[in-house]
Amino acid sequence: MSIWLQLCHAAVVLAAPPTCGAHFGLAPMPRSSLRRRNQGQLIFWPQSRPATMKGTGMAKEAKPAGKKMDALMKPLTPQGPLAAVVGSDPLPRGQVVAKMWDYIRKHDLQKPTDKRVIVADDKLKLVFGKDECTMFEMNKYIAQYLK
Known part of the structure; x- marks a missing residue:
């Protein structure tokens, strides 16, 4: 020094x-x-604080280890026609949407001219209630079958 x-x-x-x-x-x-x-x-x-002063009272309090589960990570059970598409095991909402997209891509159910539109097959018609649905509407229809 x-x-x-x-x-x-x-x-x-x-x-x-x-x-x-x-x-x-x-x-x-x-x-x-x-x-x-x-x-x-x-x-x-x-400006640089001495080593004896560092970390004394200026740091934020640490959060407790057992924090609450986020609502999006809470496992929900798919029911009815949705269970036929993604399975009946409890899954977080994000995983359900990911499995829906896997199903849609595997069966090539997106409209070729507009990839935002999903053309429903027999299983998805029961979930959506109509022949076509946009990717933005899909979450609205999925939410009805998650409990």
Whole structure:
């Protein structure tokens, strides 16, 4: 550590406002540990905090290990005609949609001119309730059969 840095670390700036000293590479102390001595004397330290000060009270609290399950990750059981397409095992919503897309691509059920439109076969007609459906509407129809 250079002598200049050691002096800055131990320096007491007389009657200086908290923002003063930044152009010398000094940062004001946090408000919580700001000490005033003899009417207006503030203590400053260099921008890089000493090793003894690192990690003391500035870090956020760690989240508990047993956090709640996200609603999208909650396993849901496909029922009725949807179970015939993706299976009857409990799956998260994202996995159900992924299996639907696997089924659609495997059986080549997308309209060639517009890949956003799904042309329903016999199994998907029972899920969608109509002959064609867009990929945006598909989630609406899937949600009816997830419990």
